[in-house]
Amino acid sequence: MDEWEETETTNGCVAPTSYASSEAPQGDSWNGDCGGFGKGPGGRGRRGGFSGSFSSVGDENGNDGDSSNKTGGETGGFRGRGRGRGFGRVDRSEMTGDDDGMCGFRGGSRGGRGSRGGFRQGDQGGRGGLGGGYRGKDEQIFSQGKDKNPEQKDAAEGERPKVTYIPPTLCEDEEAIFAHYERGINFDKYDDIMVDISGTNPPQAIMTFEEVQLCESLAKNVNKSGYVKPTPVQKHGIPIISAGRDLMACAQTGSGKTAAFLLPILQQLMADGVAASRFSELQEPEAIIVAPTRELICQIFLEARKFAFGTCVRPVVVYGGVSTGHHIREISRGCNILCGTPGRLLDMIGRGKVGLQKLRYLVLDEADRMLDMGFEPDMRRLVGSPGMPSKENRQTLMFSATYPEDIQRLAADFLKIDYLFLAVGVVGGACSDVEQSFVEVTKFLKREQLLDLLKITGMERTMVFVETKRQADFIAAFLCQEKVPTTSIHGDREQRERELALTDFRSGKCPVLVATSVAARGLDIPDVQHVVNFDLPNNIDEYVHRIGRTGRCGNTGKAVSFYDPDVDGQLARSLVTILSKAQQVVPSWLEEYAFNAPSSNDANPSRRNFTSTDSRKGHERGFSQDSTAKSPAAAAPAASDEEDWE
Numbered sequence: 097m098d099e100w101e102e103t104e105t106t107n108g109c110v111a112p113t114s115y116a117s118s119e120a121p122q123g124d125s126w127n128g129d130c131g132g133f134g135k136g137p138g139g140r141g142r143r144g145g146f147s148g149s150f151s152s153v154g155d156e157n158g159n160d161g162d163s164s165n166k167t168g169g170e171t172g173g174f175r176g177r178g179r180g181r182g183f184g185r186v187d188r189s190e191m192t193g194d195d196d197g198m199c200g201f202r203g204g205s206r207g208g209r210g211s212r213g214g215f216r217q218g219d220q221g222g223r224g225g226l227g228g229g230y231r232g233k234d235e236q237i238f239s240q241g242k243d244k245n246p247e248q249k250d251a252a253e254g255e256r257p258k259v260t261y262i263p264p265t266l267c268e269d270e271e272a273i274f275a276h277y278e279r280g281i282n283f284d285k286y287d288d289i290m291v292d293i294s295g296t297n298p299p300q301a302i303m304t305f306e307e308v309q310l311c312e313s314l315a316k317n318v319n320k321s322g323y324v325k326p327t328p329v330q331k332h333g334i335p336i337i338s339a340g341r342d343l344m345a346c347a348q349t350g351s352g353k354t355a356a357f358l359l360p361i362l363q364q365l366m367a368d369g370v371a372a373s374r375f376s377e378l379q380e381p382e383a384i385i386v387a388p389t390r391e392l393i394c395q396i397f398l399e400a401r402k403f404a405f406g407t408c409v410r411p412v413v414v415y416g417g418v419s420t421g422h423h424i425r426e427i428s429r430g431c432n433i434l435c436g437t438p439g440r441l442l443d444m445i446g447r448g449k450v451g452l453q454k455l456r457y458l459v460l461d462e463a464d465r466m467l468d469m470g471f472e473p474d475m476r477r478l479v480g481s482p483g484m485p486s487k488e489n490r491q492t493l494m495f496s497a498t499y500p501e502d503i504q505r506l507a508a509d510f511l512k513i514d515y516l517f518l519a520v521g522v523v524g525g526a527c528s529d530v531e532q533s534f535v536e537v538t539k540f541l542k543r544e545q546l547l548d549l550l551k552i553t554g555m556e557r558t559m560v561f562v563e564t565k566r567q568a569d570f571i572a573a574f575l576c577q578e579k580v581p582t583t584s585i586h587g588d589r590e591q592r593e594r595e596l597a598l599t600d601f602r603s604g605k606c607p608v609l610v611a612t613s614v615a616a617r618g619l620d621i622p623d624v625q626h627v628v629n630f631d632l633p634n635n636i637d638e639y640v641h642r643i644g645r646t647g648r649c650g651n652t653g654k655a656v657s658f659y660d661p662d663v664d665g666q667l668a669r670s671l672v673t674i675l676s677k678a679q680q681v682v683p684s685w686l687e688e689y690a691f692n693a694p695s696s697n698d699a700n701p702s703r704r705n706f707t708s709t710d711s712r713k714g715h716e717r718g719f720s721q722d723s724t725a726k727s728p729a730a731a732a733p734a735a736s737d738e739e740d741w742e
């Protein structure tokens with residue numbers, strides 16, 4: 097039996113997880129505003145987590161919500177699984193969760209205030225459960241940038257429980273689809289941001305959406321989305337893509353990169369009269385969009401679905417942690433724009449469900465992160481897949497808010513030689529709408545300081561970033577014990593839990609979300625007023641992306657970071673640079689640490705070559721152009737700022 101004929105067990109049911117309530121929570125959709133589906137009373141579930149506050153799961157049928165572990169009422173705190181990857185700072189499972197279903201945190205125990213007694217190293221249990229937690233002492237640390245031995249991979253996959261989770265059916269209510277948050281007071285300030293384009297003959301920037309002459313239905317959808325005028329990355333990116341050029345674009349967090357690539361693609365597909373074919377086991381999409389995390393790709397899909405609303409173009413999303421059969425069925429109903437995480441995309445292509453003959457657009461969002469996470473072999477496998485048009489015969493677009501040098505190498509391989517490099521603002525710079533502050537801490541006082549901070553922020557939506565999955569569990573549990581309604585997201589949580597955590601956070605049911613870097617990139621959650629770096633990341637790009645979860649779309653936000661001199665010294669100089677470039681106050685004590693820091697101040701080796709400019713510049717004859725003439729926004733080219741972060 098083909099896997100996609102597998103029996104569905106979880107359709108329409110939603111699960112679990114806020115630490116905030118002891119009731120089984122109600123499910124909801126990705127569009128948190130639409131509650132018309134997936135709601136269920138919750139089943140009996142297991143006795144939940146920390147002090148009983150970590151709620152359990154259930155579906156409408158009263159099944160135990162965890163499909164891979166049917167035993168209820170388990171106790172015993174953290175139970176690690178004896179194998180699997182660890183929580184190295186660059187952990188693929190953390191992002192796309194290729195280790196589907198591997199979880200440690202099995203609920204029940206009253207442990208959780210950091211007592212080591214709650215852990216059971218090397219325990220072979222831990223599959224399923226409530227997600228998260230410590231996996232055991234013999235974890236492998238995922239080695240960055242290295243391909244896994246395919247045989248090992250297959251063996252590992254063979255051991256995995258079959259993923260049966262099917263996300264809730266999406267709400268078709270128009271109001272929910274077009275729900276959006278308002279542009280902030282600083283939206284118009286985007287016009288003052290420096291823009292630089294390198295490459296030959298870039299097309300003229302647009303100043304209004306009208307200039308693009310969008311098809312009627314697309315224009316209507318843009319309007320309904322509350323888009324009145326384009327942001328700089330859209331002003332420049334849309335005409336570049338419409339002109340058929342390849343593009344590497346770098347623009348600050350929250351400044352509308354998603355629409356910058358979706359709108360011209362959709363416009364072209366609609367103008368060409370592309371329509372989703374009828375049911376067929378093999379679908380041949382015109383566009384493939386790849387992103388490193390499940391949550392991000394789902395968000396991109398929802399944006400695509402919004403802009404394609406009421407048209408014949410059909411976007412589909414595929415990602416890890418969800419039943420493969422479900423995805424195959426979705427694809428077979430017609431697919432023009434396929435959004436996916438790398439592994440699941442390759443799986444769909446490998447199974448012969450997706451053909452590449454008609455592919456015209458390949459978009460890599462957060463491409464630098466995909467490299468960091470070791471997805472380079474997957475990306476190369478994707479562009480080398482049978483039927484994939486050569487780079488001369490497809491349009492390739494790469495987007496990110498940061499631009500390390502190794503991504504330029506990839507750009508050179510994947511993009512046509514005459515690709516355009518678009519830099520909006522300081523490449524790799526922090527969003528200046530985010531007020532950044534730092535608190536010098538010792539590790540022993542961090543938790544109390546977090547609590548004090550959250551007492552001040554109250555019910556305002558706050559994302560708390562930590563460095564490890566275990567830490568995420570600890571902190572979330574700690575906050576719940578302190579009666580702060582909190583949920584968490586990290587790569588060891590099951591997909592249903594990750595989705596529910598975001599829903600609870602979006603809806604305000606849990607105004608505090610404790611997250612690992614899985615939530616650092618791309619997530620666009622309305623009204624996130626605060627970001628707290630409980631643990632600072634080990635590279636500056638990650639810091640920029642994390643604090644970019646607030647201060648989006650012209651809104652203001654605040655980021656507070658706990659700086660522990662014992663562990664964060666290597667970041668000091670980069671932080672000072674980032675703060676200065678974003679016109680933020682640099683604490684004198686931080687400057688002092690920066691002054692005394694070793695010269696190589698970024699622990700991530702991939703960041704040692706961080707550059708702020710297009711590496712082709714100056715290397716190729718005749719390779720220059722001045723975009724300042726093209727746009728009033730282009731006062732002085734950002735990329736002319738040659739200073740490295742180091």
Ligand SMILES: Nc1ncnc2c1ncn2[C@@H]1O[C@H](COP(=O)(O)OP(=O)(O)OP(=O)(O)O)[C@@H](O)[C@H]1O
Nearest residue numbers: 323325326327349350351352353354497618620649
């Ligand atoms: N022209 C516009 N007018 C109004 N709102 C917009 C416009 N462009 C984008 N937005 C909104 O701004 C928010 C941020 O956009 P988006 O998520 O695309 O940013 P991003 O640049 O991809 O951020 P990140 O780097 O964090 O991934 C979204 O809610 C989006 O709908």
